[in-house]
Amino acid sequence: MRTITRRHAMKTAAAAGLTLPALARGGLAAEPLKVGFVYLGAIGDYGWTWSHEQGRRALDQALKGQVITSYVENVKEDASAIPVMKDLAQQGNKLIFTASYGYMDQTLEAAKAFPDVKWEHCTGYKRAANVGTYNSRFYQGRAITGAIAGMMTKTNTIGFVGSFKIPEVVMGVNGFTLGAQSANPKITTKLVMIDTWFDPAKEAAAAETLANLGCDVIAQHVDSPAVLQVCEKRKIYGFGYGADMSRFAPKAHLTASLDLWGPYYIERAKAVLDGSWKSDDVWWGFKEGLLSMAPYSKAVPENVRAAADKIVADTKAGTYDVFTGPISDQSGKERVAKGQQMDDKDRLVMDWYVKGVQS
Amino acid sequence: MNIGFLIDALITVVGVTTPILLAATGELVVEKSGVLNLGIEGMMLIGAVTGFAVTLSYGPDFGDLAPWLGVLAAAIAGAASSMLFAFLVLTLGSNQVATGLALAIFGIGLSSLIGSGYVGMIVPSFDSVFPDWLASDPIWRVVFGYSPLVYFALLMVFAVGWFLNRTRAGLILRAVGENDLSAHSIGYPVIAIRYAAVAFGGALAGVGGAYFSMVITPLWAEQMTAGRGWIALALVVFSGWRAGRLLAGAYFFGVLMTLELYAKASGFSFLPSQFWAAMPYIAAVLALAVISAREVAGSEAPACLGRPFLPNS
Numbered sequence: 001m002r003t004i005t006r007r008h009a010m011k012t013a014a015a016a017g018l019t020l021p022a023l024a025r026g027g028l029a030a031e032p033l034k035v036g037f038v039y040l041g042a043i044g045d046y047g048w049t050w051s052h053e054q055g056r057r058a059l060d061q062a063l064k065g066q067v068i069t070s071y072v073e074n075v076k077e078d079a080s081a082i083p084v085m086k087d088l089a090q091q092g093n094k095l096i097f098t099a100s101y102g103y104m105d106q107t108l109e110a111a112k113a114f115p116d117v118k119w120e121h122c123t124g125y126k127r128a129a130n131v132g133t134y135n136s137r138f139y140q141g142r143a144i145t146g147a148i149a150g151m152m153t154k155t156n157t158i159g160f161v162g163s164f165k166i167p168e169v170v171m172g173v174n175g176f177t178l179g180a181q182s183a184n185p186k187i188t189t190k191l192v193m194i195d196t197w198f199d200p201a202k203e204a205a206a207a208e209t210l211a212n213l214g215c216d217v218i219a220q221h222v223d224s225p226a227v228l229q230v231c232e233k234r235k236i237y238g239f240g241y242g243a244d245m246s247r248f249a250p251k252a253h254l255t256a257s258l259d260l261w262g263p264y265y266i267e268r269a270k271a272v273l274d275g276s277w278k279s280d281d282v283w284w285g286f287k288e289g290l291l292s293m294a295p296y297s298k299a300v301p302e303n304v305r306a307a308a309d310k311i312v313a314d315t316k317a318g319t320y321d322v323f324t325g326p327i328s329d330q331s332g333k334e335r336v337a338k339g340q341q342m343d344d345k346d347r348l349v350m351d352w353y354v355k356g357v358q359s
Numbered sequence: 360m361n362i363g364f365l366i367d368a369l370i371t372v373v374g375v376t377t378p379i380l381l382a383a384t385g386e387l388v389v390e391k392s393g394v395l396n397l398g399i400e401g402m403m404l405i406g407a408v409t410g411f412a413v414t415l416s417y418g419p420d421f422g423d424l425a426p427w428l429g430v431l432a433a434a435i436a437g438a439a440s441s442m443l444f445a446f447l448v449l450t451l452g453s454n455q456v457a458t459g460l461a462l463a464i465f466g467i468g469l470s471s472l473i474g475s476g477y478v479g480m481i482v483p484s485f486d487s488v489f490p491d492w493l494a495s496d497p498i499w500r501v502v503f504g505y506s507p508l509v510y511f512a513l514l515m516v517f518a519v520g521w522f523l524n525r526t527r528a529g530l531i532l533r534a535v536g537e538n539d540l541s542a543h544s545i546g547y548p549v550i551a552i553r554y555a556a557v558a559f560g561g562a563l564a565g566v567g568g569a570y571f572s573m574v575i576t577p578l579w580a581e582q583m584t585a586g587r588g589w590i591a592l593a594l595v596v597f598s599g600w601r602a603g604r605l606l607a608g609a610y611f612f613g614v615l616m617t618l619e620l621y622a623k624a625s626g627f628s629f630l631p632s633q634f635w636a637a638m639p640y641i642a643a644v645l646a647l648a649v650i651s652a653r654e655v656a657g658s659e660a661p662a663c664l665g666r667p668f669l670p671n672s
Contacts, residue, residue, distance in 0.1 A: 044478030199585035
């Protein structure tokens, strides 16, 4: 047997090395796009994060083989999010969605460090060459639930458990109130902001307080079904937020506006795959399939269903917009003239409540 | 402002206060024995997820009894998690503050892990203790209409107060907390007593956590105690380590937290909303400042609080 000399080993290794590119070429061409997701809460929250997770799964299904997705849960909205985002980029993710308002500055900073990664920030307003923003017209869903609330309240007092006074939430409160007023001009909305996205005990206490103060329909912009559980116990009505929460309150849950992020995530992944991605500020709604309504419960009478369905249809057709004037703020000053539609850019910085909101 | 309104408000206050009262009562005993357990938040969450999981699993077999099993399991789980802390701190002599914080973080993580399979499920809650005609009566429900854990919490506060101040065993526990070396030289088993105290504290913290997942909102969600463990900790200090003041302090906190919601819902937002949310903590700081200003060279804290007991060193 011939002795294996060092020279011989080197020759063989070099020959083997030369064949590698031929083997690799086939694999590189079909390398899947790695997509990362940064979540605020747990995917099991049956609310905000859960619906983003459904969107991610829809992406996995639709572009099977072309994308590999991954996610990180429970990322706090402070500086600790930056290492998480950078880590996702370092793992090879080329498209990263950061799914909460509070990730705005962190996304920009991570994007500066990874300029060849495409970043998408949900519900924000700051962009860069490789950072886009995306948002959903949640207020469209609020207009519908508001109209249902206006028609079903017996005390003409409806409640809203909110989180922070940021434009997204304010739009929701105003959309809900304006929608209710369009069906029942006498209503008042009692608003409680609990200064957190998630605290089931506090959400429950807030809902109890609203019920004690006379509200018989309560909407929410917080991340657990606690409010609905209180509504069920007190035998009043409520709406799910972002997802169908009827399992937690079979009698109280009238309907919910559903966040469907799938269509957007699929569209953006395709854009990266075919190279057409550019930083954009997307604000989609019912028409583009980002929102829909959960089935109505038995408690919703026929005439209310018909009215709500009409609003959905008109919204999809583009003939109805809840922020159409005349709209006055709490002090009585007119903010939107009769017949005018509020500008998108004014909506995105909304920090005032409409007349009829008691805050 | 009619009587019905006041009753409703009072019921909300009781609901908000009870879990904090439970956890704080447990921590009172722990601190009186000289141990500082900062891991209340973690123990509460472990109790919450255990109580929920056990009630859910045994619901079909035991029906009405299932919630009671769940609470028992929550107490045991809370005590078990505190034993981890106790071993590190009492037997190995590690730093109590750091270990307590580690327990809190561990509890948050472990409960999230265990609970991940239980999200989206609901459990039946307790039957009321008193007959329906009392519990649902529009006026008397303010006294008789609560979940059994509320009455248990009140019972516990009185029991602990009586135990600490009127029994020999309570005296020994306090002695261990004030001067562990003297107690040791007299012949009392300092470490064993502290183990028992920590276990008791863990059990009550577990029940306090179970109150969240089984009474307030019968569901499981990660970190659902949302920082109440830290309020319980502040409450023990705020109360000057006295059971009577603990009860008053807990309800004071509860009133503040409920007041915040009523103020917002009624439109009294002349103060920024975040200020209202910070009120319980601001009140705690103010109370501590007042208490320490009145004391001379030291405080009402047990003298050995937070110090490891190593008799051979």
